[in-house]
Amino acid sequence: MVTLPSADVVRVVCVAYHPGAELASFAATLQSATRRPLELVLVDNGTDHAVTEDVAARYGATLLVTGRNLGYGAAANRGASGAHGRWLVVANTDVEWEPGSLDVLLDAAEADGRTGAAGPALLNPDGTVYPSARELPSLGTGVGHALLAKVWPRNPWTRAYQARQERAGEERDTGWLSGACLAVRREAYEAVGGFDEGYFMFFEDVDLGERLGRAGWRNRYVPAARVQHVGGTSWRDRPAPMIRAHHRSAARYLGRRYPGPARLPLRLALRAGLRVRELLELRAAR
Known part of the structure; x- marks a missing residue:
C-alpha cells in the first residue's frame, strides 16, 4: 500500500x-x-x-x-x-x-x-x-415506497424510487x-x-x-x-437496532427536507407513519 x-x-x-x-x-x-x-x-x-x-x-x-x-x-x-x-x-x-x-x-x-x-x-x-442508483424520494414516492414496498415490491412508487431496475x-x-x-x-x-x-x-x-x-x-x-x-453481515442476527436506526434516519431526512412552521403538520404525520412502520417491522423481526 x-x-x-x-x-x-x-x-x-x-x-x-x-x-x-x-x-x-x-x-x-x-x-x-x-x-x-x-x-x-x-x-x-x-x-x-x-x-x-x-x-x-x-x-x-x-x-x-x-x-x-x-x-x-x-x-x-x-x-x-x-x-x-x-x-x-x-x-x-x-x-x-x-x-x-x-x-x-x-x-x-x-x-x-x-x-x-x-x-x-x-x-x-x-x-x-x-x-443502488436511485432518484431522490419525493413526498408521494417516498410514502408509497415506504408503505407498499414490502407487500407489493413492484408498485409504481417503489419502481420510480429505485429508478427502474430495467435501467x-x-x-x-x-x-x-x-x-x-x-x-x-x-x-x-x-x-x-x-x-x-x-x-x-x-x-x-x-x-x-x-x-x-x-x-x-x-x-x-x-x-x-x-x-x-453480501449485505448486512454485521447486523443480520440482530436486526432490531438497525430497524430503529433506519426509521430515525428517515425521520431526520424528511424533517430536513420539509422544514418550516407551515410544514409542521406534515412532519408530524410523517413521523407518526414511520413510527407505525417501525413497530410493524420490529414485530416481524422477532
Whole structure:
C-alpha cells in the first residue's frame, strides 16, 4: 500500500463493526481492483479489534480505532480526514471487488470534471443487481415506497424510487448512490462537508447525494464497474437496532427536507407513519 501524500493515491475507507472473514476478502480483492496507488484505511467502530488488526497487518492498511460506535457516516469522515488524493472510496466490509472494477469506476468518473460521486453496480449473492442508483424520494414516492414496498415490491412508487431496475445496465446520472461502495471526488466531498454525522446509519448516502447535486456536482452510476455485495453481515442476527436506526434516519431526512412552521403538520404525520412502520417491522423481526 502507498501511504505518501499524492494526488494520484486513492484512499479507500472501510468502516468495520465486529467484522468476520469478509473483511479479509474485501482487502484481498481490492488488490486487483485497480492499478492506481492505494491507501486502505480501516475504521473500527467495534470493541474487538482482532480481525481489523490482522487485516491491517496483512495488507498494509492504516487502522483507526474510534473507541465507540460512531455510526457509518461519522466513521467514514474520520477515515477520509487528511486525504490528499483526488478520490476517496467509501465501502462496506462485505464488498468483494471484481478485477479492474475500481479503475473502470474512476475512469468513468474522471471523464467529466463535474462528477462528484460515482457508484458501481452492486451484485447480490444470487447475481442480480441491487438498485443502488436511485432518484431522490419525493413526498408521494417516498410514502408509497415506504408503505407498499414490502407487500407489493413492484408498485409504481417503489419502481420510480429505485429508478427502474430495467435501467440497471445504463450508465447515467442519478439522485444518489449507495454508500455501500461509493467513490467521491475529494474536492466535492470536502466542499459539502462530507457525510452528515447526524445520521447514525442509513440515509447518510441519500443526504450526501442530494447535497452534492445542490452544489452542482453529478452523481454518476457506472454499471460497467461491478462489485459483489453480501449485505448486512454485521447486523443480520440482530436486526432490531438497525430497524430503529433506519426509521430515525428517515425521520431526520424528511424533517430536513420539509422544514418550516407551515410544514409542521406534515412532519408530524410523517413521523407518526414511520413510527407505525417501525413497530410493524420490529414485530416481524422477532
